[in-house]
Amino acid sequence: MEDYPTPRLVVSRCLGFDSCRYNDQLINDQLIRQLVDYIEPITPCPEVDIGLGVPRFPVRIVEQDDQLRLMQSDSELDCTEKFLDFCKRFLDDLGPVDGFLLKHRSPSCGQKEVKIYPSLGKVAPLRSGTGLFASELQKRHPFIPLEDEGRLKNYRIRYRFYTKIFTLARYRQVKQSGDMNQLVEFQARHKFLLMAYNEGRMRELGRIAANQEKIPFETLAENYQNNLFKAVSGQSSRKTNINVLMHMFGYFSETNNRREKSYFLETLELYREGRIPLSSVISIIHSWALRDANDYLLDQYYLAPFPAELLELKDSGRRLDI
Numbered sequence: 001m002e003d004y005p006t007p008r009l010v011v012s013r014c015l016g017f018d019s020c021r022y023n024d025q026l027i028n029d030q031l032i033r034q035l036v037d038y039i040e041p042i043t044p045c046p047e048v049d050i051g052l053g054v055p056r057f058p059v060r061i062v063e064q065d066d067q068l069r070l071m072q073s074d075s076e077l078d079c080t081e082k083f084l085d086f087c088k089r090f091l092d093d094l095g096p097v098d099g100f101l102l103k104h105r106s107p108s109c110g111q112k113e114v115k116i117y118p119s120l121g122k123v124a125p126l127r128s129g130t131g132l133f134a135s136e137l138q139k140r141h142p143f144i145p146l147e148d149e150g151r152l153k154n155y156r157i158r159y160r161f162y163t164k165i166f167t168l169a170r171y172r173q174v175k176q177s178g179d180m181n182q183l184v185e186f187q188a189r190h191k192f193l194l195m196a197y198n199e200g201r202m203r204e205l206g207r208i209a210a211n212q213e214k215i216p217f218e219t220l221a222e223n224y225q226n227n228l229f230k231a232v233s234g235q236s237s238r239k240t241n242i243n244v245l246m247h248m249f250g251y252f253s254e255t256n257n258r259r260e261k262s263y264f265l266e267t268l269e270l271y272r273e274g275r276i277p278l279s280s281v282i283s284i285i286h287s288w289a290l291r292d293a294n295d296y297l298l299d300q301y302y303l304a305p306f307p308a309e310l311l312e313l314k315d316s317g318r319r320l321d322i
């Protein structure tokens with residue numbers, strides 16, 4: 001497998017880049033430290049970037065008259081307008097991006113489980129929701145992968161997130177190339193990966209790439225991108241991955257002996273039961289593809305969607321989900 005592209009990733013600045021949290025802290029996360037060498041990070045800290053200092057009074061989301069306001073607890077400063085203005089300028093200037101990795105539970109950056117209060121002061125939260133910055137990112141880029149560093153500790157979520165950001169980065173290169181042949185090659189090499197995410201979209205993308213109507217590259221690439229974003233915004237599941245693995249298994253029906261076949265099916269069963277990760281089954285297919293010099297399968301990004309160095313089995317342990 002060739003070199004991997006470098007995904008452009010928006011990462012909350014406090015995730016290892018600067019001590020910019022309200023309490024002057026930096027989040028030192030081993031997975032993010034590992035990821036940083038493989039990405040082009042763009043590192044906003046919306047709270048600092050609107051002029052709140054470090055350290056500062058913490059902010060919280062307050063629901064007032066059906067509107068979400070971002071307010072500083074102790075100073076009672078309402079930063080909402082300034083904050084939304086920052087989000088707009090940031091997004092206007094951002095350019096193409098392959099993913100967002102944000103700070104868990106922050107009232108600005110949190111994707112989920114952000115506490116929403118009825119007022120300032122000592123009151124219980126009304127409910128949980130999304131941080132204001134994360135919410136603006138999602139509104140502008142609903143199909144770009146977005147995760148937080150808390151969820152990234154889950155192996156399966158991490159595997160999917162890395163798969164998506166590297167796939168979008170590869171497509172960004174194709175689009176920039178302006179080369180129709182590269183688009184056709186992209187489609188061919190992502191066939192099984194797309195099948196795992198959305199088989200219907202995979203077929204639609206194949207139809208677009210075939211370009212029977214001789215549409216100019218720019219229009220075609222835009223249409224392909226819209227469909228690709230939608231395809232990878234969904235999730236692959238054990239069921240869809242088993243479907244893909246069985247398709248790939250079919251390529252070895254002539255070369256595998258009876259014992260190899262039953263070993264594979266037993267291993268697949270362990271994966272179906274959630275006892276081993278997807279990568280274990282993929283590595284069997286990968287080794288057979290090497291043995292048989294099956295270049296068609298070896299070219300498939302499904303076998304290695306992101307650099308192997310990022311393949312870390314570590315899991316949050318709360319719910320081992322592989």
Ligand code: SF4
Binds near residue numbers: 012047108
């Ligand atoms: S969570 Fe977001 S706003 Fe808060 S310190 Fe981190 S980067 Fe800044």
